[in-house]
Amino acid sequence: MMKVLVTDLIGTPGAHREDEVSIHITAIMDAAKLDGPVTGLVRYDAGVRDIMASGRMRYVATATCIRCLVEFEYPGKARFSQLYAEDPQSEDILAINDPGWIDIEEPIRDEVLLSLPLSPICRSDCAGLCSTCGTDLNREPCEGHEDVSSSPFAILAQLLDPEDL
Ligand SMILES: [Zn+2]
Ligand SMILES: [Zn+2]
Known part of the structure; x- marks a missing residue:
């Protein structure tokens, strides 16, 4: 008041x-x-x-x-x-x-x-985070990743697929 x-x-x-x-x-x-x-x-x-x-x-x-x-x-x-x-x-x-x-x-x-902003962006050209490793791309480049389908996580996901169990 x-x-x-x-x-x-x-x-x-x-x-x-x-x-x-x-x-x-x-x-x-x-x-x-x-x-x-x-x-x-x-x-x-x-x-x-x-x-x-x-x-x-x-x-x-x-x-x-x-x-x-x-x-x-x-x-x-x-x-x-x-x-x-x-x-x-x-x-x-x-x-x-x-x-x-x-x-x-x-x-x-x-x-x-x-x-108040609902989707604030620190600057218009903010590069964001790498969606795979989380590297802040504003600070350092990401080296890149192998094809996601051959990564250990993708193989694990396949093993967990209910149709394969
Ligand atoms: Zn940002
Ligand atoms: Zn990355």
Whole structure:
């Protein structure tokens, strides 16, 4: 929860204010995790009976490259806009709480979660790992492998084939 007082804006339609915001967010996904500050300039616009909060947020998450499995810093961005009303009439609208504050953590957290990468790649030309020996091909070349069908593992797989038992 991050409470922001908006008493100066309530009842003054057309008025607005901007605040530099830094909020600590912890979010863990399969391939990326964030445990640190999300920062940005948040603008609050007053309507007749409501307040619109919006901003462009920035953060640095730790991502795991899906090709080479190396962890790297992923600079992320998330935009949010959220309407608040004294008497919210829909699920999309959050409450302006007494005596005049709103919580901006919820909408920021939602957008940050959506913006975390599902399939991060450390760099566009990441060569990944050799699928046979696991060598990190970004660091050293793989010498190559014999025809897989003649490898000991393939012969073992044949021995284990139920039709041969
Ligand atoms: Zn990589
Ligand atoms: Zn290899």
